[in-house]
Amino acid sequence: MDELSALIVEDSPTMRQLLVFALSRVRGLSVAEADDGLDALKKLAAMAFDIIITDINMPIMDGLKLVKRVRSDERYADIPIVIITTEGGAEDRKRALALGANAYITKPIRAPQVIKTVKELLKI
Amino acid sequence: MDSGSPGGTLRSYLKRGEDFIDEILRHNEFLRLRVVQLESQLFMDNTPVPPPAAASELRVVFEQLHKEHDQIQRRFDNVAVETEAHKERYAQIEEENDRLVNLFVAGHQLYSTLELSDAVQIIVEILLNFVGAGRFAILILDEPSGELQAIESYGVDRDAVPVMPKDVEPMLACFSTGKPEVSEAVSEDWDVNQPLVCIPLKLGKEVIGAVTIYSYLEQKRELTPIDLELFSLLGDRGGAVLESARLFSSSDGGPRSVQAFIKLMKNEGGHG
Incomplete structure (x- = not known):
């Protein structure tokens, strides 16, 4: 299998480490990290990613703005995006999905849930 | 004309000949019907009828195949049981991996800083992201007064968190056992x-x-069970982490007393 790559966008080092540990168990998937939405856009411009996993609440550029920016750029139109949030309500889910996110994970984060979602979106 | 005459003898022979022909015809008819029956059966079964010796051999082969089929079926059943056991084991290992990842990351992050505000923030993140707590507070004991005061909160205004005496429930049980007091209610x-x-x-x-x-x-x-382990981890390590961070910051002009610590953290503002 060709190497796939994931970009984790999360301002909390604790959450980032948890997500990196979780996704490092997916064979053939390399993981890069970004501190916020703006950092993520810089990393997207520098290299290709197969999936983006982003928190919603972040400084500088939050997850919803990042989704909007990514979806408005045709170069990234096909990259699946997973939103991570504390909000479990249907309205928030609808908002994220309407902006172009493909999946939605709610906190508390469990590694099997993250792995399952990423594998489904990457079809691996 | 009697039978002893040449004519009678001839008629007798002719009669026997007729009987013989009738018998042959009946037999022929029987065989013809049998052939039709067998052909019909062969057509239905699409199986050539083996000669009797071959049939006996086939019966032996059939019995062997039947035995092999039973053996394979038993092995198949065993494999199905093993597969179920492996699936169950895999789920257990996944759960164990999840538990270890959570505990490792929580433990690793707790000891990753000596900055007071970062240490508090990490405890908040563990409670929020790993446990899924929606409203919570971190309280510090002011030894002279014997009361606990909130230095940080999430989902609730810090000023709304009551000061709690250590010798009154719910703190009493917590302080006397030194273990987390947990209600199973998640309402x-x-x-x-x-x-x-x-x-x-x-x-x-x-x-x-x-x-x-x-x-x-x-x-x-x-x-x-992971939540309960995280509670224990926070209880066993959280105090040491906060105190280490306080002492470290006091060496750099930070709060030298618990009271100063509480005051400092209150001034830094909460998440409520």
Whole structure:
């Protein structure tokens, strides 16, 4: 299998480490990290990613703005995006999905849930 | 004309000949019907009828095949049982991996800083992201007064968190056992005076503070064994982490006393 790559966008080092540990168990998937939405856009411009996993609440550029920016750029139109949030309500889910996110994970984060979602979106 | 005459003898022969022909015809008819029956059966079965010796051999082969089929079926059943056991084991290993990842990351992050505000923030993140607590507070014991005061909160205004004497419930049980007091309830109702969880923050055997959880995130339906282990981890390590950070910051002009620590943290503002 060709190497796939994931970009984790999360301002909390604790959450980032948890997500990196979780996704490092997916064979053939390399993981890069970004501190916020703006950092993520810089990393997207520098290299290709197969999936983006982003928190919603972040400084500088939050997850919803990042989704909007990514979806408005045709170069990234096909990259699946997973939103991570504390909000479990249907309205928030609808908002994220309407902006172009493909999946939605709610906190508390469990590694099997993250792995399952990423594998489904990457079809691996 | 009698039978002894040449004519009678001839008629007798002719009669026997007729009988013989009739018998042959009947037999022929029987055989013809039998052939039709067999052909019909062969057509239905699409199987050539083996000669009797071959049939006997085939019966033996058939019995062997039947035995092999039974053996394979038994092996198949065994494999199915093993597969179920492996699936169950795999799920257990996944759960164990999840548990270890959570504990490792939580433990690793707790010891990743000596900055006071970062240490507090990490405890907040563990409670929010790993446990799924929606409303909670971190309280520190002011030894002279014997009261616990909130230095940080999430989902609830810090000023709304009551000062709690250490010798009154719910803190009393927490301080006397040194272990987390946990209610299994995960309801949406909450009361800042009646925390669902009270985790003593320990420095060795001494309790120097507590974490109180009032409610969980909406999507959290139940407490898991991982949550209970995280509570224990926070209780056993959280106090030491906060005290280490306080001492470290005091060496750099930070708060030298617990009272100064509480004052400093209150001035830095909470997440409520």
